[in-house]
Amino acid sequence: MFLLVFFILISHSSANSVFDFCVANLSLPNGPEGYACKDPKRVTADDFVYSGLAIPNNAKNSSSSIPFLQTVETTQFPGLNGMGISIARGQLKVGEIVPIHIHRVCEVLYVIEGTIGAAFIDTNNTAYYKTLNKGEMIVFPPALMHFPFNVGSIPALTYSTFASENPGRQFVNNALFGGKLPSDLVEKITLLDHAQVQKLKKIFGGTN
Known part of the structure; x- marks a missing residue:
């Protein structure tokens, strides 16, 4: 009897975790697990x-x-x-x-x-x-x-x-020179001088 109940529970649990598909409902927010399923x-x-x-x-x-x-x-x-x-x-x-x-x-x-x-x-x-x-x-x-x-x-x-x-997708140059990371900090982590950092920030659209 115990084994029968055990297998029924396992079967029920597995059935609940199986799905054929989950087409995204793009009208709802996206999260770490993806979108909610469309009806x-x-x-x-x-x-x-x-x-x-x-x-x-x-x-x-x-x-x-x-x-x-x-x-x-x-x-x-x-x-x-x-x-x-x-x-x-x-x-x-x-x-x-x-x-x-x-x-x-x-x-x-x-x-x-x-x-x-x-x-x-x-x-x-x-x-x-x-x-x-x-x-x-x-x-x-x-x-x-x-x-x-x-x-x-x-x-x-x-x-x-x-x-x-x-x-x-994260482009390394865009991450360093395309955002708001302060120029003096970028200079320290890249070993580039101020003029070089400013030139690259201008190319990639960065500020600060």
Whole structure:
């Protein structure tokens, strides 16, 4: 009898923790666990389909130093909510580089067209670099600084997948020189002089 009750309780607990999907209700606030679920009765097949990456986008980023990156997260694709995955499309002109940055989770970058140089730096300051051709991929471990760049003779196209529907992205230069961190403090942590810091703050839109 004890075993029967035990298995019933386990079965009941497991059933309560299992869900088919949780399409994001974007009208409600986002939190650490994602968005609240849309009423299943209002869910349609369109909630699980996204066509935005099918069309090349030639729009410019807010910063001319950043190649075009289109990240598809929950806000663009509500069906990703709770799925632990997202995707990004990168378009890099010849010689173009994505500035060094980090994500909260791991990234797998796959080369669709062109030739990409890709590197990441671990917490021992060891740099890992590889040239990737069409059809090859690389994994960037979570929270480590990394950057891809076009080393080929034609424009490059990449797709990246992330182990979260909200992986985040923080560019190191923007973090240091694009905010309100006082200049004297930036000078101390970067070992740059005042003129250099002011020049970089002007480029990245920082104040103070």
